[in-house]
Amino acid sequence: MNVLVFADSDNGKVAKAAYEAASYGANIATKSGGKATLVTYGQVDNLNELAQYGISDILHAESVDHVDPMQLAALVDAAAQSTGADLLIFSHDYTGKTIAPVVSARMKAGMVTGAIDYPALDGDFVVKTNVFSGKAFAHVKINTDKKVITLLPNSVSKSKSEANANVTAFAPDLGNASVSIKETKIKGGDGINLTEAELVVSAGRGLKAPENWGMIEDLAHELGAATACSRPVADVGWRPHHEHVGQTGIAIRPDLYIAVGISGAIQHLAGVNGSKVIVVINTDPEAPFFKAADYGIVGDAFDVVPKLVAAVKELKASQS
Amino acid sequence: MNILVCISKAPDTTSKITFKESNTSFNEDGVQFIVNPYDEWYALVRALELKETQGGKVTIISVGGADYEPIMRKALAIGADEAVRVDAQPLDAFQVASEIAAYAADKGFDLVMAGKETIDYNGAQVGGMVAALMHLPYVSNATKMDVAGSEATVERDKQGGTEVLSVSLPAVISAAKGMAEQRIPNMRGIMAARSKPLQVIPSSAPAQLTETVRYELPPEKGSVKLIDPENVNELVNLLHNEAKVI
Numbered sequence: 001m002n003v004l005v006f007a008d009s010d011n012g013k014v015a016k017a018a019y020e021a022a023s024y025g026a027n028i029a030t031k032s033g034g035k036a037t038l039v040t041y042g043q044v045d046n047l048n049e050l051a052q053y054g055i056s057d058i059l060h061a062e063s064v065d066h067v068d069p070m071q072l073a074a075l076v077d078a079a080a081q082s083t084g085a086d087l088l089i090f091s092h093d094y095t096g097k098t099i100a101p102v103v104s105a106r107m108k109a110g111m112v113t114g115a116i117d118y119p120a121l122d123g124d125f126v127v128k129t130n131v132f133s134g135k136a137f138a139h140v141k142i143n144t145d146k147k148v149i150t151l152l153p154n155s156v157s158k159s160k161s162e163a164n165a166n167v168t169a170f171a172p173d174l175g176n177a178s179v180s181i182k183e184t185k186i187k188g189g190d191g192i193n194l195t196e197a198e199l200v201v202s203a204g205r206g207l208k209a210p211e212n213w214g215m216i217e218d219l220a221h222e223l224g225a226a227t228a229c230s231r232p233v234a235d236v237g238w239r240p241h242h243e244h245v246g247q248t249g250i251a252i253r254p255d256l257y258i259a260v261g262i263s264g265a266i267q268h269l270a271g272v273n274g275s276k277v278i279v280v281i282n283t284d285p286e287a288p289f290f291k292a293a294d295y296g297i298v299g300d301a302f303d304v305v306p307k308l309v310a311a312v313k314e315l316k317a318s319q320s
Numbered sequence: 321m322n323i324l325v326c327i328s329k330a331p332d333t334t335s336k337i338t339f340k341e342s343n344t345s346f347n348e349d350g351v352q353f354i355v356n357p358y359d360e361w362y363a364l365v366r367a368l369e370l371k372e373t374q375g376g377k378v379t380i381i382s383v384g385g386a387d388y389e390p391i392m393r394k395a396l397a398i399g400a401d402e403a404v405r406v407d408a409q410p411l412d413a414f415q416v417a418s419e420i421a422a423y424a425a426d427k428g429f430d431l432v433m434a435g436k437e438t439i440d441y442n443g444a445q446v447g448g449m450v451a452a453l454m455h456l457p458y459v460s461n462a463t464k465m466d467v468a469g470s471e472a473t474v475e476r477d478k479q480g481g482t483e484v485l486s487v488s489l490p491a492v493i494s495a496a497k498g499m500a501e502q503r504i505p506n507m508r509g510i511m512a513a514r515s516k517p518l519q520v521i522p523s524s525a526p527a528q529l530t531e532t533v534r535y536e537l538p539p540e541k542g543s544v545k546l547i548d549p550e551n552v553n554e555l556v557n558l559l560h561n562e563a564k565v566i
Contacts, residue, residue: 011480069451070457070458094477095478095479098458098461099448101417101445101449105448108527110414111530133442136337136339136537138536140531141530142529178488180486184484186481193479247439256566277565291544292541293541295559296544296545303549
């Protein structure tokens with residue numbers, strides 16, 4: 001089947017998740033004897049790197065901006081028509097989540113959101129996806145000829161190919177914008193995007209006060225990890241809301257999730273139980289989080305975390 | 321302001337999730353259903369606030385069987401003026417969106433609002449699909465929204481920050497955390513809700529595009545490997561050599 005991958009761009013770059021979506025789309029195209037094309041827009045400085053992930057062609061709509069989801073959906077429509085795409089792949093990020101359902105409804109293409117694995121291609125087209133906020137999986141069959149998938153970040157491995165994609169300028173008519181931008185506010189921080197982070201250090205009420213986060217940031221810094229927090233801590237304003245992971249915050253699936261002073265309520269677990277390895281540090285041996293953990297330390301965060309920072313430093317020093 | 325708010329039900333966040341009939345359907349036994357929090361706390365409450373300052377009417381719509389009515393009465397108790405239930409058993413998001421779009425097509429709503437996703441299927445599909453089917457502008461993940469005349473100013477999350485956008489009405493907006501504060505219905509609201517209109521309309525029989533063939537629970541975690549707090553180096557060693565994640 002012919003596959004079209006949509007890659008979001010922001011601040012002159014496509015996100016890391018786009019490499020994963022490109023690999024995913026290219027893999028399906030190869031297995032099913034079709035061709036994989038990618039469409040992206042705006043200024044993209046890392047187009048050459050993106051071109052290495054197995055895609056045959058990249059359609060680049062440089063003059064398009066990201067503001068109106070309906071225009072981006074029209075861009076994908078136009079690219080799908082010009083490439084004869086049967087399957088459209090989006091990353092399950094803000095932009096992908098927004099425009100994929102628009103495209104799906106316009107094309108009457110069955111859609112699966114939050115896929116975590118490759119579709120079965122022999123017989124029915126069935127995709128495994130996260131449901132109930134990560135508490136279960138569903139295997140969803142798409143009944144239509146045209147299909148739409150959004151892929152959860154950190155679900156499949158990225159793979160480079162030997163050939164590079166050809167980049168072609170693309171300038172379809174997208175109609176008038178119905179949404180315009182008034183202001184952009186960029187968050188500070190060290191730039192590690194929480195939903196794409198491979199390593200995450202998270203803390204909760206066990207830290208007792210916002211000024212105690214220094215050691216969490218130190219640990220994150222030593223590991224090259226993103227920082228996160230539990231809901232109560234975001235609600236009282238100790239940490240920004242965009243760090244809140246859990247059922248009503250964001251769901252993440254890093255390789256490593258270190259939870260410090262978080263008891264592990266079911267709503268918190270819902271946001272992190274896709275993590276490959278979970279480490280829990282808590283003074284309370286009965287904390288429910290230990291049941292979901294791979295490694296645990298029953299101990300005082302104020303004692304354990306600084307030691308952990310030192311131990312990670314030592315490891316990194318021995319590797320360099 | 322004439323506002324339509326899409327309301328879905330969802331299992332309470334503390335529910336234990338199990339399946340029946342060889343894992344082909346969700347086991348609702350003993351599950352407490354609530355108004356999907358994104359629909360209630362953010363979309364509905366913000367719609368009510370707009371009505372209170374600007375006048376107008378807030379209608380809620382749900383697509384489902386009679387078992388939907390308790391949560392619809394709750395939305396009426398919080399303050400919605402009237403309710404519409406499309407009598408159907410939708411099997412995918414496209415059916416839900418098609419029913420809502422079919423109802424709303426000729427009603428002249430200034431705003432159609434929904435939560436950014438439900439907490440059961442987490443599809444985040446209905447808002448965008450309704451916008452596409454109704455040919456309306458769409459802004460998702462809105463954390464703030466104000467309306468002046470025929471224009472809404474909406475703040476939305478984006479990768480690495482937020483944006484303030486201006487969108488012309490009518491439009492479809494999906495609501496995320498931050499847009500409003502939860503309201504607990506009071507006794508007067510609960511009493512009033514009993515006599516507010518709840519209209520049941522027939523399904524427009526939209527196509528089903530996808531079907532869930534089976535569910536699966538995540539594998540049980542093996543037991544946790546506990547490390548002595550005096551031996552933190554061992555944890556780093558295990559993460560490096562055994563789990564190979566650092």
